Amino acid sequence: MTKKPYIIVLGNEKGGTGKSTVSMHVIISLLRMGFSVGSIDVDARQGTLSRYLDNRKEYSGKMANPLPISEHIPLLPSQHPIREEAVKEDQGNLEKALAQLSSNRFILIDTPGSDSPLSRAAHSVADTLITPINDSFIDLDMLVRLKSDTLDILRPSTYAEMVWEQKKQRAIRDQGSIEWIVLRNRLSSISARNKQQMEDIVKALSKRIGFRYVAGFGERVIFRELFLSGLTVLDLEECKMPMTLSHVSAKQELRNLIQMIQLPDVERLAA
Ligand SMILES: Nc1ncnc2c1ncn2[C@@H]1O[C@H](COP(=O)(O)OP(=O)(O)O)[C@@H](O)[C@H]1O
Ligand SMILES: [Mg+2]
Numbered sequence: 001m002t003k004k005p006y007i008i009v010l011g012n013e014k015g016g017t018g019k020s021t022v023s024m025h026v027i028i029s030l031l032r033m034g035f036s037v038g039s040i041d042v043d044a045r046q047g048t049l050s051r052y053l054d055n056r057k058e059y060s061g062k063m064a065n066p067l068p069i070s071e072h073i074p075l076l077p078s079q080h081p082i083r084e085e086a087v088k089e090d091q092g093n094l095e096k097a098l099a100q101l102s103s104n105r106f107i108l109i110d111t112p113g114s115d116s117p118l119s120r121a122a123h124s125v126a127d128t129l130i131t132p133i134n135d136s137f138i139d140l141d142m143l144v145r146l147k148s149d150t151l152d153i154l155r156p157s158t159y160a161e162m163v164w165e166q167k168k169q170r171a172i173r174d175q176g177s178i179e180w181i182v183l184r185n186r187l188s189s190i191s192a193r194n195k196q197q198m199e200d201i202v203k204a205l206s207k208r209i210g211f212r213y214v215a216g217f218g219e220r221v222i223f224r225e226l227f228l229s230g231l232t233v234l235d236l237e238e239c240k241m242p243m244t245l246s247h248v249s250a251k252q253e254l255r256n257l258i259q260m261i262q263l264p265d266v267e268r269l270a271a
Contacts, residue, residue, distance in 0.1 A: 005038065005098075005107045006264055009126035013159040014142050015113030018132040018185035020048035021223050022216065022257075023110040026130075028232040029258050030106050031068035033266065038101030040094075042122045043112035044074035048227075056230025059239075067235060071104060073097045077118045090118040098125065105265065115162065124166040126178045128261060132185040132216060135198055143182070144205055151201060153208065160209050180211040181261055186219040214260040217253045220246055 008026060010019040023039070030037045041049045053072050060067040075097055078089035101107050109126070111119045123129060133139035140146065145154040156164075167178045182202065188195075206213045217223060222244075226232060229239075233250040236243055258266065 007127045009109045011111040012131045036104040037070040038104035038107040039070040039072045040109045041074040049110040050074045059230045087117040124169045128179045130181045132183045182211045183216040185216040
């Protein structure tokens, strides 16, 4: 019997923090490890992940050996004018997409940077939820309200509360749990003092709000450049792209990330 796919969701309530970039890199990492991977773009209106994958198909079409790619489904939110009906339709569409991708070992879902019934439904099916944040207090605000002068934690934000709610829903539905990971993306764009403050606050938060905190990618031009060709840092050699030191570091960051998120069946890489 085939195993139920393990579901990874990329989510937060802010655009531009790296959800689609991290989605693409996690998908291609898993494919290159030999796993079958399905993907769903719940942010199909913006469609960054869908376009990233389309670009990859086009690039791959010109190669002698095609590049690995996920079985992909873009999902648009329901247009039903009655909210309850829209919620039902969204849930139904998501279930259908998951069923269609059920022969894959992993399914990755990329979500929009704003709250919606479809995004909530996607959060509730996560086995692992990954929330990328940038190194700024604006992004921290997505997790928690801070007192501006002392930076004391006032209360969890609406997003953190939404995640708790989906964790509850998940436990009721199938006794499952959601492992929540907050990932710092585009590191090093701020001063050392700010960075230390961020580090201290995120660590305190991780205990209080209940997430695991891991380092993501540094701020690197390569992540912006790869979108148009549909490539990731793992494809550069195969596509005979020149490798710079920054590319090698980016690859290492991705390896570390995959190791830190601790997915089932993914063997610990040698340190
Ligand atoms: N580590 C990084 N270094 C440099 N640019 C990045 C990095 N991560 C993401 N970006 C760029 O930031 C922009 C937003 O990223 P994206 O993945 O689309 O975010 P989201 O899906 O959260 O809206 C894109 O132009 C992307 O190329
Ligand atoms: Mg996106």
